[in-house]
Amino acid sequence: MADSPVTKHDPKGSDLLESPSPQQQKQMESAYANMRRKMAMQEIGRKIKHKIMVLSGKGGVGKSTVSTGLALSLAQQGHTVGILDIDITGPNVPKMMGLDGKRLHVEQGRIHPAQGHLGVKVISMAFLLEDEDTPVVWRGPIKLGAIQQFIGDVEWGQLDYLVIDFPPGTSDEPLTVAQSLPDIDGMVIVTTPQDVALLDSRKSITFSESLKVPVLGVVENMSGYTIAGLTTPETSVEVAGPGGKKHRVTSDKDGKFSVTLDIFKQGGGKSTAEEFGVPFLGELPFDPGFVRGGDDGVHRIVSEPDGASAIAFAKVVEAIKSQIGTSSSQGLEII
Amino acid sequence: MSEIPQLIRLERNDTDMDLSYADGSKFTVTYDDLRFTCPCAKCSPERNDDESAKSLRREVESLPAEKPKVRTIGKYALAFDWVKGCSAGIYRFERLWALANGQDPDGGKPYVHGAW
Ligand SMILES: Nc1ncnc2c1ncn2[C@@H]1O[C@H](COP(=O)(O)OP(=O)(O)O)[C@@H](O)[C@H]1O
Numbered sequence: 001m002a003d004s005p006v007t008k009h010d011p012k013g014s015d016l017l018e019s020p021s022p023q024q025q026k027q028m029e030s031a032y033a034n035m036r037r038k039m040a041m042q043e044i045g046r047k048i049k050h051k052i053m054v055l056s057g058k059g060g061v062g063k064s065t066v067s068t069g070l071a072l073s074l075a076q077q078g079h080t081v082g083i084l085d086i087d088i089t090g091p092n093v094p095k096m097m098g099l100d101g102k103r104l105h106v107e108q109g110r111i112h113p114a115q116g117h118l119g120v121k122v123i124s125m126a127f128l129l130e131d132e133d134t135p136v137v138w139r140g141p142i143k144l145g146a147i148q149q150f151i152g153d154v155e156w157g158q159l160d161y162l163v164i165d166f167p168p169g170t171s172d173e174p175l176t177v178a179q180s181l182p183d184i185d186g187m188v189i190v191t192t193p194q195d196v197a198l199l200d201s202r203k204s205i206t207f208s209e210s211l212k213v214p215v216l217g218v219v220e221n222m223s224g225y226t227i228a229g230l231t232t233p234e235t236s237v238e239v240a241g242p243g244g245k246k247h248r249v250t251s252d253k254d255g256k257f258s259v260t261l262d263i264f265k266q267g268g269g270k271s272t273a274e275e276f277g278v279p280f281l282g283e284l285p286f287d288p289g290f291v292r293g294g295d296d297g298v299h300r301i302v303s304e305p306d307g308a309s310a311i312a313f314a315k316v317v318e319a320i321k322s323q324i325g326t327s328s329s330q331g332l333e334i335i
Numbered sequence: 336m337s338e339i340p341q342l343i344r345l346e347r348n349d350t351d352m353d354l355s356y357a358d359g360s361k362f363t364v365t366y367d368d369l370r371f372t373c374p375c376a377k378c379s380p381e382r383n384d385d386e387s388a389k390s391l392r393r394e395v396e397s398l399p400a401e402k403p404k405v406r407t408i409g410k411y412a413l414a415f416d417w418v419k420g421c422s423a424g425i426y427r428f429e430r431l432w433a434l435a436n437g438q439d440p441d442g443g444k445p446y447v448h449g450a451w
């Protein structure tokens with residue numbers, strides 16, 4: 001009986017004092033760490049009122065611009081907001097939040113977020129990178145483990161909203177997050193009016209059904225570009241848009257006029273939303289200020305809090321709030 | 336999205352559920368119909384051709400009778416959790432309304448996997 005594992009449970013306890021092998025010790029430690037992390041995730045889940053995932057079918061459609069814009073717009077309205085950037089393929093949230101070059105701040109085993117514009121708390125995969133221009137090539141399990149750690153070990157404190165910026169496409173990350181973080185309110189899908197981007201956002205919608213995280217709606221980014229000008233009052237002006245398309249407007253009594261040009265085709269996000277029966281959250285204009293802001297680290301919403309883009313963002317935020325607020329399934333009696 | 340009346344009551348019976356709407360209309364949807372029309376990416380393509388649709392139907396009908404757990408999804412949908420069989424589908428209220436009214440919830444359109 002000496003070799004039997006039963007000996008370990010000898011009621012006399014003679015073998016209980018025997019110290020576990022290094023391997024057992026390691027297993028116990030990792031099991032303990034996992035349990036602690038799980039509890040921490042539950043705790044974090046409770047402390048964060050709303051969790052919103054931001055996804056897109058492909059890269060470059062403005063997912064990070066929208067994530068940061070939503071976070072800042074919510075912060076503008078007085079909410080406490082965090083943003084978690086787990087886009088390993090190109091974590092550019094810190095740049096947009098004026099936190100370029102920040103490194104991960106760890107204290108007593110807990111990760112502390114950096115504070116960006118308007119007090120928005122930021123955690124980004126970029127904080128782990130030695131050199132931002134070298135993309136991380138992490139194999140699946142390591143990557144997913146890192147994400148779980150990122151969720152379980154971050155000291156967010158109390159938050160009204162956590163916005164999560166994902167890599168483009170239907171990758172593993174959203175599933176990992178959806179499984180680790182309880183009660184995600186839903187996902188916002190960012191698209192541009194181009195057909196290719198639309199096609200991909202449709203994939204995202206089907207994807208959401210398999211994740212069991214609801215689609216809060218579709219945002220159409222880089223929707224139209226508005227130009228404004230001044231001429232003689234009440235005269236007709238002709239503006240040539242992309243593709244030589246002519247736009248005719250009449251200036252007002254002060255001589256001001258403005259035309260919104262379709263950089264791509266407008267309205268595609270709306271029709272995707274309609275076709276799939278998911279909410280359409282609104283359009284964000286094409287605004288070169290976003291590109292400048294991304295480069296010099298001052299987000300458009302911060303540099304121009306009353307500008308057209310900030311107003312457009314506020315509208316999208318309202319639409320999201322109405323989705324996650326009192327639901328129309330409220331008042332539904334399920335017996 | 337056309338306007339549909341608000342679902343105010345869902346009562347689960349052993350093999351079907353009763354749906355009551357704000358306009359006073361009432362319907363019964365069988366769990367077999369509900370499960371056959373699962374909108375998830377795995378079940379949907381099965382309904383594209385008659386042969387696989389029939390086998391999906393048979394599969395659904397052979398499942399043991401059970402009352403599902405019902406979850407609300409965001410503002411616009413319900414999901415049904417079953418002990419056996421597929422629980423992945425998110426049923427928009429429009430879909431449930433179509434089902435209740437005996438219409439094809441897919442609107443006669445075939446499902447193409449990730450490639451519209
Ligand atoms: N509405 C917009 N108007 C003008 N430029 C934009 C807009 N949205 C995004 N951009 C620019 O497009 C580029 C890609 O945006 P980004 O948010 O990094 O996309 P993603 O995160 O989807 O890869 C950036 O240079 C960004 O400044």
Ligand SMILES: [Mg+2]
Pocket residue numbers: 063064065087090091092
């Ligand atoms: Mg990005």
